[in-house]
Amino acid sequence: MFEFVSLSEEAYANAVTSQVSRGSYRFLLPQLPEYGQVMSRHDEKQIEYLAVRERGSAESANPATGAHGEIVATALVYYQPWRKLFRRAIITYGPVLDWDNEPLVRFFFTELEKHFSARKNVVSLRINPPVAKAYYEDIEKTAESEQGQAVHNFLTSQGFVRTTKEFYDQPDIPIRYLYTKDIAGKSFPEVADTLRGTMRRQVKHRGRYGVEVEFSGAENWDVFHKLYEASRERTDMEELSGSSAQMYRDLLATMGPQKAFIGLAYANPEEYLAQLQADLQDLETRIAKLEEPPATGKKTRALKELRNQQQASTRRIAQISQLLDTYGPGRIAFAGVLAFRCGDELVQLLRGFNKDFGLFNRDYPLESALLRWACENQIRIYNTFGVSGIFDDSAPDAAVLEYKRNLHGNIEEFIGTYTLELSTLAGPLGALE
Numbered sequence: 294m295f296e297f298v299s300l301s302e303e304a305y306a307n308a309v310t311s312q313v314s315r316g317s318y319r320f321l322l323p324q325l326p327e328y329g330q331v332m333s334r335h336d337e338k339q340i341e342y343l344a345v346r347e348r349g350s351a352e353s354a355n356p357a358t359g360a361h362g363e364i365v366a367t368a369l370v371y372y373q374p375w376r377k378l379f380r381r382a383i384i385t386y387g388p389v390l391d392w393d394n395e396p397l398v399r400f401f402f403t404e405l406e407k408h409f410s411a412r413k414n415v416v417s418l419r420i421n422p423p424v425a426k427a428y429y430e431d432i433e434k435t436a437e438s439e440q441g442q443a444v445h446n447f448l449t450s451q452g453f454v455r456t457t458k459e460f461y462d463q464p465d466i467p468i469r470y471l472y473t474k475d476i477a478g479k480s481f482p483e484v485a486d487t488l489r490g491t492m493r494r495q496v497k498h499r500g501r502y503g504v505e506v507e508f509s510g511a512e513n514w515d516v517f518h519k520l521y522e523a524s525r526e527r528t529d530m531e532e533l534s535g536s537s538a539q540m541y542r543d544l545l546a547t548m549g550p551q552k553a554f555i556g557l558a559y560a561n562p563e564e565y566l567a568q569l570q571a572d573l574q575d576l577e578t579r580i581a582k583l584e585e586p587p588a589t590g591k592k593t594r595a596l597k598e599l600r601n602q603q604q605a606s607t608r609r610i611a612q613i614s615q616l617l618d619t620y621g622p623g624r625i626a627f628a629g630v631l632a633f634r635c636g637d638e639l640v641q642l643l644r645g646f647n648k649d650f651g652l653f654n655r656d657y658p659l660e661s662a663l664l665r666w667a668c669e670n671q672i673r674i675y676n677t678f679g680v681s682g683i684f685d686d687s688a689p690d691a692a693v694l695e696y697k698r699n700l701h702g703n704i705e706e707f708i709g710t711y712t713l714e715l716s717t718l719a720g721p722l723g724a725l726e
Contacts, residue, residue, distance in 0.1 A: 474702030520645025
């Protein structure tokens with residue numbers, strides 16, 4: 294027998310922790326308790342924690358609460374203010390439950406609708422369940438998901454309407470295509486050997502070209518945000534609002550360094566230039582020595598190789614000198630990531646890169662550091678987060694997807710975003726869009 298309940302913040306956190314520790318369900322960021330805590334600080338009426346408890350015997354009662362049974366379904370609900378007097382109920386990447394348990398699913402949604410309908414100012418409900426629509430190998434679809442079709446059929450039978458828009462059409466539509474890699478139980482060398490192309494070789498190096506990678510918290514938000522803006526302007530990503538930026542800073546502080554961090558890769562052009570100049574001087578000394586008579590075939594071949602190196606080094610010195618003229622001396626952050634640990638998943642929500650520093654990115658230093666961290670911290674899913682779902686050169690993120698494919702992972706496609714009308718006012722108020 295099931296019981297529909299509203300949980301306290303603490304009870305919800307305990308339920309999520311229990312589910313995560315058992316690996317029962319997948320909780321993405323907007324369903325984590327810390328997300329609710331941060332949102333509640335701005336308006337405690339904006340967040341509610343709903344759940345289904347499977348009733349047990351009296352002997353199984355929780356001594357602290359007197360409650361019987363196990364929490365088997367959860368939803369962190371955000372009540373979005375709408376047209377001043379109204380609210381939209383939004384469950385982002387949720388609800389979280391066993392979608393194959395038809396009695397549970399039917400009970401939960403019946404009770405959800407009753408619960409929201411009792412709140413006369415709530416005019417609509419939007420959800421986007423983390424349920425697969427299809428399965429992929431890399432970017433090639435291999436099969437449709439029977440579960441996804443069943444959930445879609447159920448939701449539409451309950452009156453939900455699936456939107457045809459994607460996040461690049463409407464920014465508040467949650468991303469439904471992810472690019473992820475399963476690294477469960479693997480060491481960093483084992484993961485590195487599964488990568489593609491140059492990433493497979495280069496990611497194994499550490500600290501070359503004077504590059505350093507550091508993980509930090511909200512104190513480096515402004516540095517990361519500047520890098521994000523540099524990438525956003527090139528790739529048509531959405532500008533971060535002030536409220537979103539504040540939310541991410543608050544999440545970094547609330548979740549702490551083991552669950553949330555900013556990763557930054559730093560270059561020092563001045564130091565690297567000095568190294569290149571010393572290397573060039575050494576090359577010139579070796580070339581001068583080989584140019585001394587007598588000439589031999591072996592010397593000629595060696596000279597050709599060294600002169601090629603000399604030309605490459607000269608070009609790099611010119612490039613680094615230009616960087617110094619533009620950015621000045623000292624350490625400069627050139628790549629960044631905002632990452633969150635969600636259970637056994639590392640979600641890289643946002644990234645930024647200064648393309649002027651491509652010379653320093655040859656070893657994929659940020660990717661190397663993230664993969665090492667993931668392996669050391671028993672991460673199962675390495676989640677590079679959203680892609681457009683357009684898999685040809687017309688995609689707005691074609692270059693981004695090409696980079697992510699070096700990880701040799703797979704596309705995940707969710708079933709999408711669904712909206713339920715709870716009031717006849719929803720349409721006129723634009724709350725179904």
